[in-house]
Amino acid sequence: MAKGRFAQRGSIVKDLMTVSLRVNGILHEVAIRPWRTLLEVLRETLALTGTKRSCGEGQCGACTVLIDGRAVNSCLYLAAEAQGKDIVTIEGPVGGDPALEQIQRSFATKGAVQCGFCTPGMVMITKSLLAENPRPSEDEIRAALVGHLCRCTGYVQIVEAIQDAARELAPKGSY
Amino acid sequence: MAEDPRDKFHVLGRPTPKKDALLKASGRAEYADDIAMPGMLHGKLLRSPHPHARIVRIDSSRAAALPGVRAIVTGSDFPNIRYGNLPQTRDYLPLAIDTVRYIGDEVAAVAAIDEDTAEEALDLIQVEYEPLPAVFDPEAAMQPGAPQVHPLAPGNVSASSIFHFGDVETAFAKSDYVREDAFETQAVKQGMLEPHACIGMWDNIGKVTLWASKMSPYVVWRQLAMGLGIQPGSVRVVQTFVGGGFSGGKQEAMPMDFCAVLLSKKTGRPVKFVHGMDEVLTIGHMRHPMKIWLRTGTSADGRLLAQHCKLIANGGAYSSIGGFSMYLAGAMLNLPYRVPNIKFDAFRVYTNNGFCGALRGHTIPQLCFARDTQLELIAAELGLDPLEIRHRNAIQPGDVTANGFRIGTFAFDECIERVAETSGWREKRGKLPKYRGIGFGCGSHLSGARLMGHSASAAEIRVQEDGTVQLTTGSTDVGQGADTVLSMIAAEVLGVEAEDVRFTRVDTDSTPVDPGTFGSRVTFFTGNAVKRAAEEARRQLAEIAAQRMEANAEDLVFRGREIFNPRDERQRISLKDAVRWGAFRLGRIVSGRGVYAAGDENVDFRTGYGNLSPAYNPSACAVEVEVDPQTGQVAVVGFWGADDSGTPLNPLGVKGQVLGATVMSIGHALYENLIRVDGQVMNPSFRDYKMPLATDLPKLENFQHASVITWEPEGPFGAKESGQGAGTGVLAALANAIYDATGVRLTRLPMTPENILSGLKRVRETDRQRTP
Numbered sequence: 001m002a003k004g005r006f007a008q009r010g011s012i013v014k015d016l017m018t019v020s021l022r023v024n025g026i027l028h029e030v031a032i033r034p035w036r037t038l039l040e041v042l043r044e045t046l047a048l049t050g051t052k053r054s055c056g057e058g059q060c061g062a063c064t065v066l067i068d069g070r071a072v073n074s075c076l077y078l079a080a081e082a083q084g085k086d087i088v089t090i091e092g093p094v095g096g097d098p099a100l101e102q103i104q105r106s107f108a109t110k111g112a113v114q115c116g117f118c119t120p121g122m123v124m125i126t127k128s129l130l131a132e133n134p135r136p137s138e139d140e141i142r143a144a145l146v147g148h149l150c151r152c153t154g155y156v157q158i159v160e161a162i163q164d165a166a167r168e169l170a171p172k173g174s175y
Numbered sequence: 176m177a178e179d180p181r182d183k184f185h186v187l188g189r190p191t192p193k194k195d196a197l198l199k200a201s202g203r204a205e206y207a208d209d210i211a212m213p214g215m216l217h218g219k220l221l222r223s224p225h226p227h228a229r230i231v232r233i234d235s236s237r238a239a240a241l242p243g244v245r246a247i248v249t250g251s252d253f254p255n256i257r258y259g260n261l262p263q264t265r266d267y268l269p270l271a272i273d274t275v276r277y278i279g280d281e282v283a284a285v286a287a288i289d290e291d292t293a294e295e296a297l298d299l300i301q302v303e304y305e306p307l308p309a310v311f312d313p314e315a316a317m318q319p320g321a322p323q324v325h326p327l328a329p330g331n332v333s334a335s336s337i338f339h340f341g342d343v344e345t346a347f348a349k350s351d352y353v354r355e356d357a358f359e360t361q362a363v364k365q366g367m368l369e370p371h372a373c374i375g376m377w378d379n380i381g382k383v384t385l386w387a388s389k390m391s392p393y394v395v396w397r398q399l400a401m402g403l404g405i406q407p408g409s410v411r412v413v414q415t416f417v418g419g420g421f422s423g424g425k426q427e428a429m430p431m432d433f434c435a436v437l438l439s440k441k442t443g444r445p446v447k448f449v450h451g452m453d454e455v456l457t458i459g460h461m462r463h464p465m466k467i468w469l470r471t472g473t474s475a476d477g478r479l480l481a482q483h484c485k486l487i488a489n490g491g492a493y494s495s496i497g498g499f500s501m502y503l504a505g506a507m508l509n510l511p512y513r514v515p516n517i518k519f520d521a522f523r524v525y526t527n528n529g530f531c532g533a534l535r536g537h538t539i540p541q542l543c544f545a546r547d548t549q550l551e552l553i554a555a556e557l558g559l560d561p562l563e564i565r566h567r568n569a570i571q572p573g574d575v576t577a578n579g580f581r582i583g584t585f586a587f588d589e590c591i592e593r594v595a596e597t598s599g600w601r602e603k604r605g606k607l608p609k610y611r612g613i614g615f616g617c618g619s620h621l622s623g624a625r626l627m628g629h630s631a632s633a634a635e636i637r638v639q640e641d642g643t644v645q646l647t648t649g650s651t652d653v654g655q656g657a658d659t660v661l662s663m664i665a666a667e668v669l670g671v672e673a674e675d676v677r678f679t680r681v682d683t684d685s686t687p688v689d690p691g692t693f694g695s696r697v698t699f700f701t702g703n704a705v706k707r708a709a710e711e712a713r714r715q716l717a718e719i720a721a722q723r724m725e726a727n728a729e730d731l732v733f734r735g736r737e738i739f740n741p742r743d744e745r746q747r748i749s750l751k752d753a754v755r756w757g758a759f760r761l762g763r764i765v766s767g768r769g770v771y772a773a774g775d776e777n778v779d780f781r782t783g784y785g786n787l788s789p790a791y792n793p794s795a796c797a798v799e800v801e802v803d804p805q806t807g808q809v810a811v812v813g814f815w816g817a818d819d820s821g822t823p824l825n826p827l828g829v830k831g832q833v834l835g836a837t838v839m840s841i842g843h844a845l846y847e848n849l850i851r852v853d854g855q856v857m858n859p860s861f862r863d864y865k866m867p868l869a870t871d872l873p874k875l876e877n878f879q880h881a882s883v884i885t886w887e888p889e890g891p892f893g894a895k896e897s898g899q900g901a902g903t904g905v906l907a908a909l910a911n912a913i914y915d916a917t918g919v920r921l922t923r924l925p926m927t928p929e930n931i932l933s934g935l936k937r938v939r940e941t942d943r944q945r946t947p
Contacts, residue, residue, distance in 0.1 A: 049209035050202015052418070054368045055452045059861035062368055090202030101201075108196035111827040114835065115654025116199025117368040117418030123200055138875060145869035149861060151366045151419050152654050153831055154838030155869040156878060 019083050023048065025093045034080055038072075039063045041079035042089060050090035050120050061148030064121035065089045071128040073147070088127075090120035100127055103165045112161035114152035122148055126162050135166055180886055180893060181822060185734060186667040187892055190827035194658045194678060195416075207372035207388045207415040208449045215374070216245050218438055218448040219293035220430060221283040221300050222457075223275035226527035226854030227309035227322060230273055230282065230302060238285060238299035243292035246441040247300070248434055249283045258402035258428065260394070261627075264334065264494035266325055269402050269433030275304070276324055276492035277527050278854045279457040284434035286446045311854055313489040313524035314466075324492060324525035333490045334523040336501035338783030340577035341516030343472075346481035350472030352557060358469070358545040359923040362489075362849040363462040365534050366842075366866050369418020370450040371425065375435025379443070383436050384411045390420040390653045391427075391691020392681040393629075398428035403436070414681040417653040421839075422533035422693055423460030425653070427495070456859035459530035461849055463488040463500060463523070463538055467545040477557050477564040481516035482508055484542070488531065490523040495532030497523040499626070502780055504538035508546070509576035510619035511587050511793040512568040517577045519783065527854050533693060535839060536620070536899045540906055543618040544844075547907030548922065551615070551914070561615050561911070562600065565591055570793070579784045580791060584885035584895070586819040587793035591617070593881050598797035598815035604915070610802045613813075614911025617795045618903025621788030622821075622887075622896040623696025623773065627780065631772035632696075633687035634704040636665055636712045638765040640758060642736055642751030644669060644676040644712075649689020650701040651681055655898055656828035657697045661705050663825060664891055668709035669716075670733030671750060695896030698824065699790065700771050702891035707769025715765050719757035720748050789889045794818035794900045796837070798908040799877070802916045804935060807928030809845055809913060813877040818901045822893030823882050829897045833880045836902030842867040844909040848925050 016031045023046060030045050042048045042065070051074060052062040058073040065074045066088040092100045103126045106112070113119050122145070129136055129144040136144065141162045142155075150158060181188045198204045235247045250272035259265035270281050283300050287293035308322040315321055316331040324331050347353055373387035383405065389395050392412040400407040417425065431448035438446040450458075468485040486504060490497055505519030523531075554564040569587040576582065594615070595601060603613045624630070637645040646665050652658035662676035679686060689701070713733055720738040721728040726746045731738050738753055740746035748756075757763040778785030799813035816837060823829040846865040850857040858864045872878055880901065886893035906924065914920050919934030 043209075044211075047211070048202075049205070052206070052368070053208060053449070054370065055861045057452075057860060057862060060368055092201070104197060104200040107200040109192045111190070111192065111196075111831045113193055113196035113199050114656070114831055115367070115369065115417060115419035116195070116204055117206065119200050120202045142869040142872075149366075149368060149866055149868070151368060151421070151839065151866065152835050154834035154836075154867075155872055156834045156875060157831055159869065159875060 017080065019080050021079065021082055021087060022085070023087045024089060024091055025095065032079055036079050037075055038065065038077040038079045038082050039074040042074060048089050048091055052117055052120055054117065059149070060118070061121040061125065062118050064124040066124055066128055069128065069131060071125050090123060099130065099169055102168050103127055106161045106165035106168060110161035110164050111157040112153060118148060118150040122150065122158055126165060130166055130169060134170060184667065186663050186673055187824045188826070191659055191663060191673055191825050192827065193656055194662060204416045206369055206418050207374065207386060210374055210386060210415065212374065212445040215445045215447055216286040216288065216438070216442060217290045217293050218284055218286045218431070218435055218446045219290065219297055220281045220434065221297045223271065223278060223280040223282055225275055225304050225306050226278050227307040228275050228304035229307060230271060230275065231305050232303040233283060234301040235283060237301070238296040241292065241296050241299060243288040244285060244296045245288070245444070246286045246438050247283060248437050248441065252437060253402065253433065254404040256402055256404050258398045259494055260496045261498060264497055266494050269430055277529055279529055280492065281430035284438060286438035286442055309527040309854060311526050311528055311851065313487050313526055316524050316526050317522070324527060328525055331525040332522050333494050333525045334497035334501050336498065336505055336519065336521045336783065338505060339518045343481040343483050343516045343518040346516040347472040350480050351475040352553065353470065353472040354553060355468065355470040356549050356552065356922060358467040358548065360465045360541045360544065361924050362464045362851065363534060363843050363847045364456055364849055364864060365421040365423040365460065367419030367421055370452055370455045371429060371431060372449040373432050373435050374445050374447045375432065375439045376445045377436050377440035381409060382411060383409055384413065385432055385436060386413045386415055387432060388415050388417050388425060390417060390422070390425045390651055391693060392651065392683060393649060393688055394426055394691050395428045395432065396683045399432060402428065402433055412683045414651055417651060420653040421535045426533065426691060426693060452861065453859045456849065456864055457529060457856045459491060459493060460495065460532040461529060462534040463490065463531040463541070465541045467541065469545050469549055471549060471553065473553060475557070477554065477559045477567055479512055479514045479568050482514050483518040484508055486521040488521070488523045489526055489528060491526055491528040491530030493530040495530060498780065500533070500538050502783060504542040505783060506578055506787060507539045507542050507619060509578045509580055510791055511570050511617055513570055513574065515577055528851055529856065535836060536902055539618065539620065539903050540840060540843065543903045544906035544910065544924065547616045547904060548910050551911045562591055562595055565617060579786055581786045583790055583889060584819065584821060584887045585791060585793055586883045586885050589883045590793055590795040590817040590819055593817040593883055594795045594797050594815050597879055597881060598813065600797055603799070610804055610916050612912045612914065612916025613797055613799045614908045614915055615795070615797050616904035616906065616908030616911060617793065618900060619791060619793050620695055620896055620900030620903060622699035622790040622792065622890065624694045624787050625773055625777055629690040631770055632689050632700040632704045633768065633770045634701060634708040635687060636708040636767045638669065638712055638716065638754050640751060640755045642671065642675065642749065642754065644671060646676050646705065647679050647686050648701050648705065649681055649687045650697045651692045652678065653692055655832060656825060657692070660698050660825045660828055661702060664702050664705045665709045667892065668706060669713055671736050695899050698894055699890055699896060700773065702894060703771035704769045706891045707771065708767040710767070711769060712765050712767030715763065715767065716750070716753055719761065719763060720753040723753060723756050724748060790821070790887050790895045792819045792821065792895045792900045794904055796904050796908050798905065798912045800909065800912040800916055802913060802931060807931035807935070809926065809931065811841055811871065811873055813873050816880040816901055817883050819883045819885050819895070820897040821885050821887035821890050821895030823897065824892055824894050829882060830880065832898040833901035836899060837880070837905055838867050838872065840902040840905035841871065841909070843924065844906045845925055
């Protein structure tokens with residue numbers, strides 16, 4: 001069960017390190033303990049709570065964010081490692097991102113969202129998938145979702161939403 | 176052809192995106208763990224490492240001295256009042272006082288400045304235990320001399336349900352064919368992605384507030400007051416967004432809830448608890464593992480004459496709603512097949528394991544697995560087609576079952592035929608290549624239950640001067656779409672759009688008291704209450720508009736955000752202008768209330784007789800599988816389901832419900848199994864507790880579900896439930912498909928590759944003996 005993972009006796013400011021994190025286009029300078037995960041820093045230090053904390057061990061994908069365009073489980077990624085990299089979360093870059101917003105709309109209109117706890121991670125993996133492969137096949141979509149759990153939908157409407165987003169994002173007449 | 180009442184729908188019947196979907200998809204929905212309050216502390220629970228032990232002494236002085244720790248509570252800080260659902264099953268304590276009963280039982284709680292400090296403090300709490308003999312197997316626990324899990328439960332029986340309708344012995348004697356089979360099912364977890372989470376606040380005027388991820392906040396509200404020994408009026412439960420529930424701990428007050436508010440009382444700060452997934456997968460509330468013995472007698476032409484079911488469930492350390500869990504399995508022996516004589520003996524047994532409770536389908540899927548597996552064996556023995564034996568025994572509308580269920584709409588024959596068509600059953604059965612097979616399974620569910628305690632629902636509707644509608648109920652949206660379907664019902668009645676309706680989350684200080692979200696009751700019970708509340712608001716608005724326009728209120732129609740007389744074009748006013756005129760000139764507030772109590776029928780839970788639900792729905796499905804003979808792996812290559820959900824009010828939502836229930840059942844059938852060894856959960860992580868992935872499903876074109884449309888007169892706008900019934904037949908369908916593919920008959924869940932491989936070995940040996 002729960003174990004004290006890290007001893008941190010004494011002052012609560014001991015062990016702090018300064019890290020610069022570029023999140024959604026904004027540079028943040030944060031003082032954190034070196035063992036804090038990116039997920040913890042995003043949620044607790046930067047109050048970006050759209051990224052969800054679920055299994056904490058990289059199995060469910062709910063905490064997925066993009067680092068330099070690549071989808072990663074932020075629960076397995078130390079915040080310190082993300083220094084100098086470009087982090088995008090479900091809240092999206094300042095100034096907006098039409099592709100991200102289209103994916104979010106497709107998820108909403110196709111019934112891909114029930115409880116919504118897996119959804120931010122699903123949206124981020126979709127963003128990364130469609131950036132690499134704008135016209136994924138059904139099998140490619142499923143393969144992309146293999147690191148993500150959804151207990152509500154049975155995945156069907158998620159796959160349909162991703163297909164819809166791919167269609168909507170394709171240049172007119174090209175799909 | 177009869178007129179289709181759906182033709183009159185303006186809002187209902189259209190696939191409608193969930194109201195909060197975009198909010199959630201953009202990360203803006205605030206779940207309990209997303210809430211931070213000024214000065215908030217973080218709590219963690221210390222759990223028992225023993226399956227059964229006496230607590231001799233707890234010394235928390237070293238933990239209290241750790242910098243950053245603000246308070247510690249143990250069982251003796253609470254008033255030692257057992258809480259629970261039913262008077263006879265109140266066996267929970269907020270924290271254990273003298274005895275722990277399973278590995279994971281809560282013993283103490285810490286509030287600290289952050290989670291790391293709280294976790295470290297747990298290691299510094301010294302608990303001296305005196306281990307007691309433990310018992311893990313329910314049949315062993317029933318033996319004389321077995322360790323006693325609770326003092327007042329002879330034979331460790333936590334609940335039983337025993338009933339007999341007709342005369343099974345006489346019917347067995349008259350049967351042409353009798354067989355008995357035994358089945359075994361496993362422990363399955365809810366598997367929601369959001370861990371349990373709450374924030375407790377005990378303020379300086381004595382008001383206790385809990386913000387929490389709860390499906391049934393009023394159950395929590397009552398239990399919290401009960402266990403704290405205070406008046407419910409002093410307690411306020413505020414529901415946050417719920418990241419999946421599927422029943423379980425989100426239905427009840429949990430130790431974290433009690434500890435959050437008591438630690439807040441001690442510290443004067445809000446205290447947040449969030450379980451780790453290892454805790455979620457270890458602690459109570461899981462599907463009851465069962466042993467089921469089913470004896471069935473039929474006539475030579477396959478008519479069911481009698482069924483006797485004996486069932487022993489491994490209940491674990493506490494009761495939850497165990498009595499109802501047992502009753503429900505037996506009650507569903509009466510559906511969806513006609514069985515005139517039924518005997519049922521069910522025992523839920525205390526053991527030193529994590530405890531069991533409700534989980535999507537509750538105890539119905541296990542029973543359906545046994546029955547529809549056995550039905551297939553009977554059909555084979557009697558030389559009957561699997562569909563024919565189901566048609567021959569199908570419940571029909573208007574039937575009264577042996578236990579007193581009064582059947583209204585029930586399109587079971589149509590469901591079977593629809594699945595036969597969509598799956599290509601008749602072309603495939605017996606004609607598929609080796610190691611490929613197709614199986615059939617059926618089940619049934621109810622649209623909310625008439626319980627002994629609180630059954631009725633209420634709704635309030637206010638129409639505002641901007642033409643929007645404030646809808647307030649005590650029901651929760653937990654992702655299933657209650658926010659949307661209830662708003663659509665209100666919009667339909669008031670002639671506005673679903674987007675004009677605001678749906679609130681539960682706050683026990685202001686929303687109407689409600690039983691909660693379980694048993695597929697919300698669309699039916701709360702939906703009826705919403706419809707009536709909207710009709711009352713519409714009546715008030717019609718009076719105001721009639722007065723304004725010098726019209727007859729009875730002539731007025733509500734549509735397109737307007738109120739008008741279709742026979743007189745001069746009589747037309749926008750809804751919001753009517754509201755404003757009523758408020759400004761008449762001082763009238765448009766406010767409707769509605770209730771639904773499902774009539775005055777009741778179930779006598781001592782005899783098992785009575786009409787449990789206002790409506791019942793059947794479902795059928797066919798599954799096609801391919802089995803790898805080298806590895807025993809099962810690939811589900813096709814699924815075709817049909818169910819009679821009455822009239823689907825939001826087809827997009829119904830689709831999500833039935834497919835979600837189906838995939839959850841595929842996991843139950845093939846992979847999921849919470850493995851316990853001497854009470855220790857061996858796989859408390861999503862790495863080792865295997866739930867279905869997107870790659871485990873058939874291709875979209877081979878994964879279909881059809882709604883067989885009926886108009887249930889008792890339901891709101893003809894609707895029935897859709898979230899649970901569709902999954903009930905899937906377990907047996909998979910077992911039957913695996914048999915069709917391999918000749919291996921599995922009666923134990925999950926149907927793992929190991930079991931399939933050893934079955935294949937047996938089949939090959941039998942074949943060799945037959946062919947010299």
